[in-house]
Amino acid sequence: xxAKLMSFLLLGIVRFLTGSQARWYGCPPKAxxxxxxxxxxxxxxxxxIWAALPEELRSITRPIAAKDYWTKTPFRQWITTAVFxxxxxxxxxxxxxxxxTTTTNTTVATEPAGAPAAPADADTATAGGxxxxxxxxxxxxxxxxxxxxxxxxxPLAPLVRALESGDSIVIFPEGTxxxxxxxxxxxxxxxxxxxxxxxxxxxxxxxxNVQRVMPKGEVVPVPxxxxxxxxxxxxxxxxxxxxxxxxxxRDAVIALRDV
Amino acid sequence: xxxxxxxxTATQQxxxxxxxxxxxxxxxxxxxxVRNLREQPSDTPEAxxxxxxxxxxxxxxxxxWAMATVFWVGWALGETVATVLFxxxxxxxxxxxxTLSPTRRGDHRSLVxxxxxxxxxxxxxxxxxxxxxxxxxxxxYVFLALPVVSALANDPQRFLERNAKLQWxxxxxxYGMSHVPALLLLDFPGYRDKGAFLxxxxxxxxxxxxVVQHLLGRRFPHHPVAPQVSQSFQWPSWLAGVxxxxxxxxxxxxxTPFKPGQALGMALLACVAGSLGHLVMKALKRDRGITSWGMxxxxxxxxxxxxxxVDALCFAAPVFFHSxxxxxxx
Numbered sequence: 034x035x036a037k038l039m040s041f042l043l044l045g046i047v048r049f050l051t052g053s054q055a056r057w058y059g060c061p062p063k064a065x066x067x068x069x070x071x072x073x074x075x076x077x078x079x080x081x082i083w084a085a086l087p088e089e090l091r092s093i094t095r096p097i098a099a100k101d102y103w104t105k106t107p108f109r110q111w112i113t114t115a116v117f118x119x120x121x122x123x124x125x126x127x128x129x130x131x132x133x134t135t136t137t138n139t140t141v142a143t144e145p146a147g148a149p150a151a152p153a154d155a156d157t158a159t160a161g162g163x164x165x166x167x168x169x170x171x172x173x174x175x176x177x178x179x180x181x182x183x184x185x186x187x188p189l190a191p192l193v194r195a196l197e198s199g200d201s202i203v204i205f206p207e208g209t210x211x212x213x214x215x216x217x218x219x220x221x222x223x224x225x226x227x228x229x230x231x232x233x234x235x236x237x238x239x240x241x242n243v244q245r246v247m248p249k250g251e252v253v254p255v256p257x258x259x260x261x262x263x264x265x266x267x268x269x270x271x272x273x274x275x276x277x278x279x280x281x282x283r284d285a286v287i288a289l290r291d292v
Numbered sequence: 293x294x295x296x297x298x299x300x301t302a303t304q305q306x307x308x309x310x311x312x313x314x315x316x317x318x319x320x321x322x323x324x325x326v327r328n329l330r331e332q333p334s335d336t337p338e339a340x341x342x343x344x345x346x347x348x349x350x351x352x353x354x355x356x357w358a359m360a361t362v363f364w365v366g367w368a369l370g371e372t373v374a375t376v377l378f379x380x381x382x383x384x385x386x387x388x389x390x391t392l393s394p395t396r397r398g399d400h401r402s403l404v405x406x407x408x409x410x411x412x413x414x415x416x417x418x419x420x421x422x423x424x425x426x427x428x429x430x431x432x433y434v435f436l437a438l439p440v441v442s443a444l445a446n447d448p449q450r451f452l453e454r455n456a457k458l459q460w461x462x463x464x465x466x467y468g469m470s471h472v473p474a475l476l477l478l479d480f481p482g483y484r485d486k487g488a489f490l491x492x493x494x495x496x497x498x499x500x501x502x503v504v505q506h507l508l509g510r511r512f513p514h515h516p517v518a519p520q521v522s523q524s525f526q527w528p529s530w531l532a533g534v535x536x537x538x539x540x541x542x543x544x545x546x547x548t549p550f551k552p553g554q555a556l557g558m559a560l561l562a563c564v565a566g567s568l569g570h571l572v573m574k575a576l577k578r579d580r581g582i583t584s585w586g587m588x589x590x591x592x593x594x595x596x597x598x599x600x601x602v603d604a605l606c607f608a609a610p611v612f613f614h615s616x617x618x619x620x621x622x
Contacts (some may be wrong), residue, residue, distance in 0.1 A: 052387075248397045255403040256383070258391040 036115035043116065047084040051246055051259035055085035058292050059265030060236055062087050066201055068230075069094070069263070070223055071238035072216040072286055073205035076102065077247055077254070078240050082203050083117055085261040094201040095120050097192065120191045120202060179229045189222055196230050203238075206282065212244075215287060219279040227269040227278070237264040237282065239289035262289040302485045309492060309547070310364050317357055324349060355601050363495075366473075367488045372419060375473040379415035382469035385599045385606070386411065388585050389461040398447030399454055402438050406458060410434050411466050418474050426474070427614070430467045435459055464573070465599070468606030471613040478613075478622055483549040490616075493548050493555075494562055497541045498608045501563035502570065505533030521575045530567060537563035554619075561615055562608040569607020573599070 047053050055062070071082065079096040086094055098119035104110045113119040174182070180193055195202055204226075206219035227235060242259040267285050269278055300308065328346060362381070366374030386407065395403060410430065417426040439455045475494065476487035508529035516523050517530075541559020545552045577583065585599040616622070 242391065245395060248400055251400050253404045253408070255400060256387045256390075256407050258387060 039112070040116045043080070043112075044084055047080060050254055050256045051081060051084075051243070053081055053084040054258070054260040055087070056260055056262045056292070058262055058289070060234075060263060062090055062263075064089060064093065065234055066196070066199060066230075066232070067094070067234045067236050067266075068196075068201065068223070068226060069203045069236045069238050070206050070219075070282060070286065071203065071240050071261070073207045073210050074212070074240070074244040075210060075247060075249075077243050078205065079117065079119070079203065081240060081243050081259055082238065082261055090201070092118075093199075094203060095195050096203040097122050097205065099124050120195045122191060123188050124208075176229045176231055179225070183229075189225060192222070192226060193229060196226065196233060201233075206279070210249075216283060219283045221275055221279065223282055224269070224275045224278050231269065234266045235268065235282070236266050237285040237289060238262065239264070239286055239292075241290070262292055264289045264292070305547075306367060306486070306488050309489070310360070310367070313360050314364075317353075317360060321353055321357075324353060355598075359601070363488075363491070371473070371476050371487075374476055375415055375419040378469055378473045379411065381598070381602065382415070382465050383407070383411060385469065385602055386461055386465035388597075388599045389465055390458075392580050392582060392585060393457045393461065395457070396447060396449065396454060398445035398449075399442060399458065401445060402441045402455075402458055405438065405441055406462055406466075410438075410462060414466050414470050415473070418470050418477070421477055423474075423617070426470065430462060434462065438462075460576070464569075464603065464606045468569075468609055469602065471609035472605065474613055475609070475616075478616065480549040480620070480622065486547075486549075489547040490549075493541065493544055493559075494608060494612050495605060496544070497537050497559045498562055498566035498604050500540045501533045501537030501567055502604055503533075504536040505529050505567060508532050518571070518575075521578055522571060525571055525574075533567060534560060534563040549620075558612065558616065562612045565611040566604035566608035570604040572607070573603040 069082065071078065079098060083091060083094075083096055096117055096119050098113045098117070098121055100121040100123050102109075103113045103119065104121065113121070180197070183190055183193055192202055192204070204223065206223040207217045208220045208222075209217070211217050223235070226233075239262045240259070241262065242257055245255070245257045246259060247254040264285055267282060324346075362377050366377045390403065414426065414429060417429055438458060439451075442451065442455055442458075472491060472494070475490045478487060478490065480486075506524065509524045509526055512529070514526040514528050517525050517527055538556050538560040541562075542552050542556040544559075545555040548555050548558075550558060577585065585597050
C-alpha cells in the first residue's frame with residue numbers, strides 16, 4: 034500500500050520534472066521477456082526508464098541497482114526493493130587494474146571493475162587481444178550448462194535468477210556512470226546473459242538528458258525534459274565473438290541518440 | 293441582442309463568452325473529424341503531406357481545447373487558481389526552453405533557483421497584488437542574483453552566454469507569462485470581476501493577428517524580411533496581421549473597459565509586441581538549430597511545443613499590462 038502510494042508519488046514527480054517520455058522506435062512496448070540495455074550517466078537513469086515504461090511493463094521489468102549505493106540508507110533500500118523491485122548487483126571495490134582495457138572485464142553492469150574471473154569464463158578472461166585458443170568452448174555449452182556453471186558468488190547471479198523467473202531486466206553495460214558524450218565500451222555481462230538466455234529479446238535504449246537533471250553531487254533536481262528511446266532488438270548471432278557483439282550492441286545504443 | 297447582453301451580470305456574460313468559444317471549438321472539431329473520415333489513405337506524397345497537415349491541425353485543435361479549458365477552469369475557480377494555472381504553464385514553457393538550451397553543470401544552482409524560487413515567488417507576488425514589486429522583481433533583483441549564484445559555481449566558461457540564456461528563459465516564460473493573470477487583478481472602476489474579458493481580449497487579438505499574418509504570408513508570398521530567421525515574416529503580411537488584430541480589438545470594445553479608440557490602440561500595441569516577440573523567439577530557435585520547440589512531438593527531448601503556442605502572448609502581455617496601467621493610471 035505504502036509502496037503503491039510511493040510509486041504514484043515518484044511517477045508524478047518524475048513526470049513533472051522530466052516528462053519521462055518513452056519513444057518506441059524499432060519495437061513496440063510488449064510484454065515479452067526482454068533485456069533492456071542503455072547508456073548510463075546518472076543514478077536517476079534507473080528511475081527514468083522505470084517511469085517511461087508503460088504500467089503493464091513496469092511491473093514485470095526489474096532495473097539493476099548498485100548494491101552499495103542503493104542500500105546505504107534504509108529509505109533507499111526500501112525504495113529499490115518495494116517500489117522498483119530492483120535487482121541488486123555488487124560492485125565491490127577492486128584494486129586498481131594494471132591495464133585500463135575494460136574489454137576483458139568479466140563483470141556485469143554497474144561494475145567499475147571486475148570481480149575475480151569466475152571459473153566459467155576463465156577462457157574468455159584473457160587479455161583483450163586475439164583469443165589464444167581459437168576453438169574455445171565459449172559457445173559450445175548449452176545455455177542451461179552456462180547457467181548451471183555460474184557460481185553463486187558471480188555478480189551476474191542475481192540477474193540470472195531474475196531472468197530465470199521470467200522477469201525482464203534493465204542493465205547498463207558500461208558498468209559505471211559515464212560523463213563523456215558517448216558511452217564507454219560495454220562490459221561482457223550483456224554478452225553472457227545473451228548466451229545464457231537466447232530466447233530473451235535484447236532491446237537497446239538511449240537515455241537522453243538525465244545527467245542534466247541532477248549532476249553528480251547535487252541534491253535538488255532541475256526540471257528538464259528527458260526521454261528514453263527504445264530501438265530495434267539485436268540478436269546474438271551463432272558463433273559471434275564477445276567483443277564484436279558488445280561493440281555492435283554499443284553502436285545500437287549510440288545510433289538511437291540521433292533518431 | 294446587445295441590450296440583452298448588457299443586462300446580464302458579469303458572471304453570466306463571461307459564461308456566455310466561454311459558451312461561444314467552446315461552441316466554435318466543437319464545430320471545428322466535428323468538421324475536422326468528418327473530413328478525416330472522408331480521406332482515403334493512399335501512398336502518394338500528396339496524400340502523405342495532407343495527412344501530416346491534418347495531424348498538425350489536430351495537434352493545434354487539441355492545444356486550443358486545452359487552453360480554453362484552462363482558461364475556463366481558471367475563471368470558474370477564481371483568481372488564485374487562475375494564477376496557479378498560469379504558473380504551471382510558465383513552468384512547462386521554461387522547462388522546454390531550458391531543455392533546448394544546453395546548460396553546464398555550473399548552472400545547476402541557478403536553474404534550481406529559477407524553477408523553484410523565482411517562478412513561484414513571481415506568481416505569488418502577482419497573486420498578492422504587489423504590482424510595484426512584480427514588475428521589477430525579475431529584471432532588477434533576479435537578474436542580479438542569478439549571475440552571482442552562477443559565478444559562485446566556479447565555471448567561467450561562456451559565462452555571459454549561459455547567463456543570458458537563463459535570463460531570457462525567465463524573462464519570456466516567467467515574467468511574460470505572469471502578466472497574463474495580472475490582468476485578472478486589474479481594478480478598473482465599474483469593471484469589477486471582468487478581468488477574464490481583458491485576458492480574452494488580449495489572447496484573441498494577438499492570436500488573430502498571428503493567424504492572419506500566417507495565412508496571408510502563405511497566400512501571397514513576398515520577400516522575407518529576415519530569411520535567415522523566418523521565411524514567413526514579411527512586412528505586408530505583418531502589417532495586415534497587425535491591422536486586422538487592431539480592428540478585431542476595436543470590434544471587441546464592448547467586452548473591455550476601453551472606448552473604441554483606446555481598444556484599437558491597445559490591440560495594435562499588443563499585436564505589434566506579440567508578433568515581433570514571436571519573431572525574436574524564432575531567431576532563438578534558429579540559433580538552437582530547431583524549427584519548433586516541439587518538432588511536432590517527435591523531438592528527442594519530448595518537448596511538446598507549448599512555447600510555440602504561448603510565445604507571442606508572453607511578449608504581448610507585459611507590454612499590454614504596463615500600457616493599460618500607465619494610460620489609465622491604475
